[in-house]
Amino acid sequence: MLKNAYRMWVLMKSQDIAIVGILLAVGAIVRYLSLVIPGPIVSNLVIAFYCLAIILVIPTFTEVIGIGVVAGIVCALLSHSIFPPANLISEPVGAVACLVTYKALRNNFSLSPAPSTLIGTLVSGSTFVLVAMLLVAPAIQDKFATIGAFAAAVIPIVVLTAIANAVIVQILYMPASKVLARGKA
Helix, strand or coil: CHHHHHHHHHHCCHHHHHHHHHHHHHHHHHHHHHCCCCCCCCCCHHHHHHHHHHHHHCCCHHHHHHHHHHHHHHHHHCCCCCCHHHHHHHHHHHHHHHHHHHHHHCCCCCCCHHHHHHHHHHHHHHHHHHHHHHHCHHHHHHHCCCHHHHHHHHHHHHHHHHHHHHHHHHHHHHHHHHHHHHHHC
16 A cells, blocks of 8 residues: 555656645644644644645545545554544545545635535545444443444534634635745746
8 A cells, every 4th residue: 555655656746746745744743733732632734734735736536545645644643543543544535535526616616625625624534433433443432432422522523623624725725826836937
């Protein structure tokens, strides 16, 4: 899997790799710093920044899976969630959802970065919750009365994170796209 992700990165243009790498690094740094805040809830701006990278670069399907795999590794390493390896599945799925949504909306809707990020984050978060429920149910039941209680507690966090990520990406999209346009001129 990692070998294929590396091949996908090699196929991207070097400028696109730099953009994606810088944005993933910023997301990782912010995520790492947010781990200092005590409590079970930690924002995941890695998703916001990989969505911004996808919207700016508009990678191919295989490249977006590579972006998702790298983001999943970063999230898994910087996580104190109930099952960090679930990020290796949820982030590529979220990245694909972001790309598909953006491609569908970009020519018809001027604020397309916001719903693309919203959908990407919702899909990523929901996938994470589903994978965690399927693979670590006993650990969940140790902390929550039922699996349903876990979902009821976590889904609102996913929704709030998705809204925050959508706002952040929409705000950052315009200045980021202007900086990239200057570099191409």
